[in-house]
Amino acid sequence: MNIVIIGGSRGIGRAAAVELAKDGHRLLLVGRNPESLEKAKAGLPDSTETFTADITDAAAIDQLAAYCEERFAPDGLILNAAAFANHATGRSVLQPTPDELGAILDANVVAHYRIVRRLFPLLQKSGRGRIVLIGSTAGIRQDKGGIYGISKWALRSFAYNLREEAKAYGVGVSLVNPGGTFTERRQKQSADDKHLLETSDLGIVIATVFRLSPQAVIEQLDIRPLTGDTY
Template identity: 30%
Template structure:
């Protein structure tokens, strides 16, 4: 038997990037998956990749909804229970940075950017978790939240609302982990570093520009010590580990950084201090 045989998972934001990679890994390891996103065309691409990987259509529930709406959340939960009969794993992956149309960054951004960021990155996670809670208690399930190294403690002055929202998710993870552990439901999160997904295009950056940024940062070990940027599969494998009760049972309420070592680097360490002392 595969490790997720007879398990049912909802993966939000699975129309591309980390969510798509997670859906494929879980499904290939036996899970029945609900995939979801706002873009029906990209969501269909995920479904076709699943089918191409040998996953039966009977094990795929594709739901094109806006997870920030109550109706979308209800459809996501209800269709999963209706098709598969239960819910074992909730992966709260949907999230993004929101660019100010004026090009403004930092604290001068319009407060509407804060509202939009927190609506998707925080409020939708809380609401969907509330609605999934009774089903996860019944199955003794798992929740994996996808946060970011943007949550701190390092400063991210250009995107304060994004980093604030991810800090909120980290604390939400810790808080509900204690409550739900008493119900035999485990909650953890993963904090990706620089991972090549569609987030920059979603924020308005042309593909050529975002590719240039990934290449530049990934090739500079003073930014990413391991020597390359991340790929969605790098994070999806960690999500699968955290969703696997047998493999990660004793991990509760933790945030696992997956950033190639980025958060270990201080600016002073990028300079050769030995030469200065000669």
């Protein structure tokens, strides 16, 4: 399959690329930083392509759609990129400004909505289209999510509504909600630190969506560290 990974240059998106490549899929990695994208290609098959785009820029999404129309007819779309709340006020919904809320909704919801609208006709053509949205356990919990949590709740609603509508066109929609995961932002304290998920755990879960029979869809999968959320 041809699979577009929005936010494929590091973290969970890169881990998904590693697992999907093992299954022989052809990948298009999307991110803002061309050097990171180039670095991310190391160790992946030569067929891996990259596309530099800031998904909060509608014109960049149009360019991505044009690229896909011409060169990369997608069967799969992984919506993984996200903006995160300011660390100091991250758990609050009283301290961040409305503009901060607007920016996080723009990146985590509106941008993905726009991408789906632009790429859906191509996914429909595939005949076995799949969309995977990466949410968060902050999009399930009712506390301490802050404005990031608001955006992930909205994304979850988008995923449910999209699944219902997309199935008539043969496109399956999966929502994966990770708990805390070791990434560049969340480093290990020691080699045997196990309080967060590994990015490879998420890579395996995401790749599994594409391993099932065409008539099967993982609707929602919540995955947390064994010891639970860290907040």
